[in-house]
Amino acid sequence: MTILLEVKNLITRFHTPEGTVFAVNGVSFSLEEGGTLAVVGESGCGKSVTMMSLLRLIPIPPGEIVSGIVNYHGQDLLKLSENSMQSDIRGKEIAMVFQDPMTSLNPVLTIGRQLTEPLRVHLNYQPDQARKRAVDLLELVGIPDPSKRLGDYPHQFSGGMRQRVMIAMALACNPTMLIADEPTTALDVTIQAQIIELVKELRDKIGLSIIWITHDLGVVAGLAEHVIVMYAGYIVEEADVDTLYENPRHPYTLALMAALPHAERRRESRLKSIPGAPPNLLVEPSGCPFASRCEYVVEKCRLENPPLKALGNEHSMACWLDVKMGELQ
Amino acid sequence: MFLISILLFVMLQNMGDPLATMGGRSVTRREDRERLARQFGFDKPILVQYVYWLVGNDWTKVDINGDGIAETPGIRKGVLRGDFGTSLVTRQPAMQLILSRLPNTLLLMLVSELVVVLGALFIGVYSALKQYSFFDNLITTLSFIGYSMPIFFLALGAMYIFAVNFKRWGLPYLPTVGMFDPQAGQTPGQLLWHLILPVTVISVNSFSGYSRYIRSTMLEALNQDYIRTARAKGLPRRETVFIHALKNASLPIVTIVGLDLPFLLGGALVTERIFAWPGMGRLFIDHVSRGDTPVVMGIMMLIAVAVVVFQILTDVVYAWLDPRIRYN
Numbered sequence: 001m002t003i004l005l006e007v008k009n010l011i012t013r014f015h016t017p018e019g020t021v022f023a024v025n026g027v028s029f030s031l032e033e034g035g036t037l038a039v040v041g042e043s044g045c046g047k048s049v050t051m052m053s054l055l056r057l058i059p060i061p062p063g064e065i066v067s068g069i070v071n072y073h074g075q076d077l078l079k080l081s082e083n084s085m086q087s088d089i090r091g092k093e094i095a096m097v098f099q100d101p102m103t104s105l106n107p108v109l110t111i112g113r114q115l116t117e118p119l120r121v122h123l124n125y126q127p128d129q130a131r132k133r134a135v136d137l138l139e140l141v142g143i144p145d146p147s148k149r150l151g152d153y154p155h156q157f158s159g160g161m162r163q164r165v166m167i168a169m170a171l172a173c174n175p176t177m178l179i180a181d182e183p184t185t186a187l188d189v190t191i192q193a194q195i196i197e198l199v200k201e202l203r204d205k206i207g208l209s210i211i212w213i214t215h216d217l218g219v220v221a222g223l224a225e226h227v228i229v230m231y232a233g234y235i236v237e238e239a240d241v242d243t244l245y246e247n248p249r250h251p252y253t254l255a256l257m258a259a260l261p262h263a264e265r266r267r268e269s270r271l272k273s274i275p276g277a278p279p280n281l282l283v284e285p286s287g288c289p290f291a292s293r294c295e296y297v298v299e300k301c302r303l304e305n306p307p308l309k310a311l312g313n314e315h316s317m318a319c320w321l322d323v324k325m326g327e328l329q
Numbered sequence: 330m331f332l333i334s335i336l337l338f339v340m341l342q343n344m345g346d347p348l349a350t351m352g353g354r355s356v357t358r359r360e361d362r363e364r365l366a367r368q369f370g371f372d373k374p375i376l377v378q379y380v381y382w383l384v385g386n387d388w389t390k391v392d393i394n395g396d397g398i399a400e401t402p403g404i405r406k407g408v409l410r411g412d413f414g415t416s417l418v419t420r421q422p423a424m425q426l427i428l429s430r431l432p433n434t435l436l437l438m439l440v441s442e443l444v445v446v447l448g449a450l451f452i453g454v455y456s457a458l459k460q461y462s463f464f465d466n467l468i469t470t471l472s473f474i475g476y477s478m479p480i481f482f483l484a485l486g487a488m489y490i491f492a493v494n495f496k497r498w499g500l501p502y503l504p505t506v507g508m509f510d511p512q513a514g515q516t517p518g519q520l521l522w523h524l525i526l527p528v529t530v531i532s533v534n535s536f537s538g539y540s541r542y543i544r545s546t547m548l549e550a551l552n553q554d555y556i557r558t559a560r561a562k563g564l565p566r567r568e569t570v571f572i573h574a575l576k577n578a579s580l581p582i583v584t585i586v587g588l589d590l591p592f593l594l595g596g597a598l599v600t601e602r603i604f605a606w607p608g609m610g611r612l613f614i615d616h617v618s619r620g621d622t623p624v625v626m627g628i629m630m631l632i633a634v635a636v637v638v639f640q641i642l643t644d645v646v647y648a649w650l651d652p653r654i655r656y657n
Contacts, residue, residue, distance in 0.1 A: 059552075059559055061461075069499045091563030098561075103554040108651055118562045153652040170561065 004177060005054075006030040010068030012046075012053045015061060019282045023049040027068075028276065029309075031177070034212045037201065038241070040217060040256070042278050046233035047213045048099075051179045054066040055090055056082075057145050092122040095170035099182040101162035103152040104223035111138075111165055117273030118172045126178035137168040141198060160191035163197070171202065177209045196223060217260055223244060226314075229253050232279050237307055237317040250317040251294045288320070296321050330633060334408075337629050338379050341622050344382060346477065367392045369417070382414060382626065383407050408630065414623030418616060423623035427631065431594070433508065434608035437601070438593035440524060441531040445539055448507035448532065453543025458553060458570065465544075484530045489524060497612040506605040526543050527604045543582055550578040580651055591635035594629065606631030 012024035024046045031037050039047045043096050052058045054070050054077060070077040077089060090096075102294040105113060115137060116130035125133065131150065138146035141164040163183055170178055180199065184192035196219060203210055212223060215275055220227055220241060228245045229237040229252065237250040255274045276293040278286075288294070293300040300320050310316045366372045370391060371379060386403030393401040406412035411422040456465040460496035475483075488505045495502035503526050504510060509519045550556065551574050559573045594609060609628060616624040648654055 052557075055561060057557060071398055086560075086563050088563055088564060089563070096561040098558060100554060106555040106557045106559070106573050106577070107653060109573070109582075110652075117559075117568075120563055121562070121568075155653050166558070169558075272542060 002033050002070070003030050004033040004035075005056065006069075006071040007050075008069040008071070010050060010053055010070065011066040012049055012063060012068075013066055014058075014063050020284075021281045022283075022285055023063075023233055023281060024053060025285060027230070027233070027235055029228050029238065031209055031211060031234065033176075034203075034207050034209055035226065036212060038220040038227045039211065039213045039230060040215060041230035042215055044278055044281070046281075047215075047230050048179070048181050049179055049233075050230070051096070051211060051213060054179070055094060055096060055194045056085055057096070059091075069216045079242060085301070087122070088253075091118045091172045093173040093174070093175055094177045094179060095173070096169050096179045096181065097163070097166050097183045099185055101159055101166055101183075101187075104166060105162055107154055110151055110153055111157070115150070115165070115169050115172060119171065119211070122173045133172070134168075135151055137172055138165070140171070140202070141165070141168045142194075143168075160187055160194065163187060163191075163195055167195070167198065167202075171206075171208075174206065175208070177211070179211045180184065181213045183212075183213070185214070185216075192219070199223070217256055217276075225276065232281065232285065234285075234289060234305075236290065236316065236319070238308070239313075239315040239317075243313060243315050247315075249315070250319050251296050251321075252290050255293075257296075288318075330630075330637070333633050334383070334626070334630060335379065337626060338382065338568050338622070341617075341620070341625055342375055342378070364396075367396075368394070381405060381407070384409055385412060408626075409500065413630075415628040416616070416624045417621045418619050418624070423627040426624055428608070430607060430612045432607050433606065434594065434601070434610065436520075436608055437527055437531070437608055441528045441535075441597075442586075442590070442593055444528060444532045445536050445584060449536055449539035449543050450582075453540045454547050454570065454575065456540070457544045459546035460548060468540065472541055475533045476537035478534070480534050480597075480599045481603060482529060483533060484527075484600060487526055487530055488603075500608065503642070508606065527597070527600050527606055530604075531600050539585070542585060543578070546578040546581045547574060550574040553577070576650065580647065582648065583643060583646050587639050587646070591632055591639045594632050594635050 007030065008028045010024055014023055027046070027050050029037065039050070041047050049058060049063075053065050053068075056065070056077070065078060068078060072089070072093070076301060077085065080089065093125070105111075112131065112134055115134040116125070116127070119125040119130040119133055120127075134150055135146045138149060143149060143161060143164055149157075154165075157165060166183070173310045178199075183199075184195050187195065196268040199210065199212075200223060202208060210223075212220075214220060223227065224241050226240050227238070228235050229244075232253050235254045237244070237248070239247075243255065245257075248257055252274075255272075256274045274293055279289050279292065285305060287303055288297075288301040288305050291297050294301065298321065304320075306318045306320045308316050308318045338537050363372075369376060370386070373381075381403070382405075385407030387406060389403055390399040391403045392399045392633075398476060405414060411424075413427075415421065416423050418436055419426060419610075452468055456462075456468050459465050463470045481515045491503045492505045493502075502656055505525050505526060508523050509515045520636070538607075551570070553574075556574055559569045564573070595613065598610040598614060602614060605611075613625065
């Protein structure tokens with residue numbers, strides 16, 4: 001398998017009036033061609049910022065990509081000029097679908113206009129050509145009566161339909177890679193399942209490489225091959241999906257797994273939750289970021305942040321303890 | 330509209346005494362006052378005066394010679410039939426007087442408004458894009474100075490610099506009075522030349538409000554999710570800004586402009602006065618100070634009608650811009 005995208009030591013910060021937000025603190029991962037990578041973690045742990053940093057979509061200022069390499073097809077996306085980023089990468093090579101379909105479409109422009117924009121910009125399509133392609137795209141994502149709906153505005157679509165439009169828009173120029181930033185969070189469960197099925201189908205049909213951001217571990221199992229778990233701007237565990245589910249090693253991953261509702265679990269039993277909230281990213285991290293919420297915490301955790309360590313079998317994690325063994329490594 | 334007209338009418342009755350200045354330089358004598366009051370119908374109750382103003386008095390008799398006996402049929406047709414009455418000062422029909430000033434005011438105000446809106450759009454969008462940059466801070470500072478400077482000070486300052494001092498330094502200097510140079514004749518070039526100073530003064534003063542407003546609505550639009558989507562699609566920056574953001578930002582801007590436009594008819598009170606521009610603002614001041622009800626009411630009603638008309642127009646533009654409120 002060839003590596004399509006390789007991110008090395010990405011650091012992103014936001015300089016706000018309240019202080020510097022340490023959003024992404026040295027994240028490295030890679031995506032194989034045709035592969036599907038899931039990024040999981042609680043809200044505000046840097047998943048979206050990481051992905052938006054790849055496409056340089058974070059607002060600068062206040063944001064700043066401090067360091068890192070984003071190697072895509074042999075070129076560093078962080079060093080590319082804004083112009084070539086816009087004309088060669090965004091929407092053409094790497095497309096992105098966002099979390100909230102209700103606000104991610106422009107309310108005053110027709111769906112047709114928004115769908116054909118990337119075609120016009122990247123592929124120099126003529127209006128009738130672009131229109132035809134737009135109809136095909138809407139059909140592809142399962143929107144009934146597509147040619148009629150091109151003239152409609154976003155408010156005339158339901159949430160699920162809007163997300164389909166977003167996906168159609170992302171796929172317009174046949175991108176190599178799709179970044180889906182919690183695309184199903186704002187949707188009903190049934191619609192969620194439909195959207196995930198749709199993306200799987202499209203992946204198999206057109207060979208898309210996908211990064212799927214979510215905080216729903218249930219979604220991950222059915223979709224991804226490889227998973228990274230993020231916490232407070234760090235990758236705390238990384239493994240292929242089966243390994244992660246069968247043999248989670250980081251206390252945070254364990255806690256996330258424990259928080260999953262189980263169909264067979266008795267109804268009286270309460271859902272487990274992780275006590276506390278993710279740490280304040282305004283404070284420069286020292287020690288393990290999860291230390292304050294970790295049930296296995298030891299003295300060393302508060303002093304020094306554990307590095308990401310390979311456990312073999314493409315499995316790595318960042319913890320001083322081997323939780324399974326209950327001892328300091 | 331009726332409520333507005335009643336309110337204004339009652340207020341105007343209590344504002345000045347039109348008879349006081351009718352004797353020219355000398356104080357009007359008591360017996361003259363009584364006669365004049367009877368002749369003009371000021372002795373009637375305010376409600377009757379209002380009815381005369383509204384529907385005319387040709388269905389009743391009025392006291393033309395002022396001897397206390399109403400003997401002549403009235404000739405006023407009333408506002409509802411398009412007769413705004415006769416000016417108590419110039420004895421011209423009020424509407425004729427107003428309409429003679431209206432084009433001058435419209436010219437001055439529309440040019441100013443155009444300068445303001447276009448300039449503010451440019452500056453507002455630019456400083457929204459470069460938020461907190463040196464340019465943005467500079468514009469913010471200048472805006473507040475322009476906004477807080479009294480207009481008479483600005484006008485006199487501009488006169489002093491561009492007319493008085495430029496003349497002294499032998500530079501081409503700008504005219505400060507009127508619309509035309511009597512010697513040069515009424516040419517469009519003259520008109521433009523005379524427009525520069527008053528337009529600048531009006532613009533500087535109202536420019537800041539608009540540009541700040543446009544800046545903030547643009548900033549809001551630029552921070553929306555759909556702008557991020559547009560960027561993620563790889564749209565060029567100018568398309569993202571001028572189509573995706575500006576079309577959304579234009580909604581509140583249209584509202585503000587729509588609210589302001591009718592008041593352009595009222596002219597600029599201070600500026601017109603200082604630059605001796607024969608417009609509505611000057612007409613208004615001259616006549617309100619002498620209690621000239623027909624003319625003042627005429628101006629007020631014109632503005633009131635314009636407010637309603639522009640509100641409807643704004644709604645139409647709104648529906649055109651925003652599909653969400655389009656009516657079926």
